[in-house]
Amino acid sequence: MIKFTKTLLTATAISSTLILTACTNELTTAGNVSSYFNGTITDMEAIDINTGNYDKNTNMLLGAAAGALLGNLINGKSTGTLVGAAVGGLAGHGLSKVGNRKDGVRLSIDSDNGPLVVDMPFSCKYAIGKKVRLVSGSSRGAVMVKINGHWQTATQDAYSKCPALYNQIKD
Numbered sequence: 001m002i003k004f005t006k007t008l009l010t011a012t013a014i015s016s017t018l019i020l021t022a023c024t025n026e027l028t029t030a031g032n033v034s035s036y037f038n039g040t041i042t043d044m045e046a047i048d049i050n051t052g053n054y055d056k057n058t059n060m061l062l063g064a065a066a067g068a069l070l071g072n073l074i075n076g077k078s079t080g081t082l083v084g085a086a087v088g089g090l091a092g093h094g095l096s097k098v099g100n101r102k103d104g105v106r107l108s109i110d111s112d113n114g115p116l117v118v119d120m121p122f123s124c125k126y127a128i129g130k131k132v133r134l135v136s137g138s139s140r141g142a143v144m145v146k147i148n149g150h151w152q153t154a155t156q157d158a159y160s161k162c163p164a165l166y167n168q169i170k171d
Contacts, residue, residue, distance in 0.1 A: 034137035036144075039111030041130050046159075046169045049104035049121060063092020103159050105169060107143070109134070118143065121156035124165060 067088015071080040103122040108115070109132060118134065120143050131146040144151040159166040 034135050036133050036135045037112040038131065038133050039109040039113075039116065041107055041126060041128050041132055042110050042115075043108035044126060044128060044169045045106040045108075046122070046166065047104040047106050047119060049102045049119060057093075059092040059095065060089045061092070063095075064089035067091070102156065107132075120154065122159060122166075123154035124157045124162035125152060125154045127165070 064085040065088070068081045068085035070088070071082070071084015074080055074084070104119055105122045105126060107118045107120060107126065109118060111134060116134070118141070120141075123143075123145075125145040125147065126143075133144040133146070133151055135142040135144060143154045145154050146152075
């Protein structure tokens with residue numbers, strides 16, 4: 001009974017750590033200086049983006065450890081531990097790969113600096129003919145869109161939020 005409780009507590013601790021790690025947001029730093037230039041969107045193409053937010057190798061190792069604990073808990077033999085480690089490792093790697101995928105859009109922009117192609121997360125704010133401001137200088141660039149005379153940062157949206165725009169981009 002004591003071995004079962006220790007194993008259960010360890011598996012719970014590892015699972016909790018994995019869940020909490022996946023929910024963290026990146027921090028920004030005050031004092032970053034950025035530059036920008038303006039342009040107009042001339043074309044758009046739907047793409048998939050690999051964000052690289054989740055380390056597949058680390059998550060594979062953590063999944064293997066959690067799977068080994070769970071396999072040992074269920075079976076109590078080395079075969080259960082090995083099968084659990086294999087399944088957990090594959091799950092950790094696979095979930096990281098899926099978690100790193102985002103809906104994206106490739107924007108063709110006629111800018112002050114000449115023609116550009118910019119790959120960004122998909123946003124419902126994008127449209128052909130929209131005025132944009134390309135911001136650079138930090139670790140990640142940003143696209144701001146002029147809406148009703150004000151610049152708004154384009155944030156990520158799922159394709160399902162504005163299916164008409166997505167279908168226009170796909171065609």
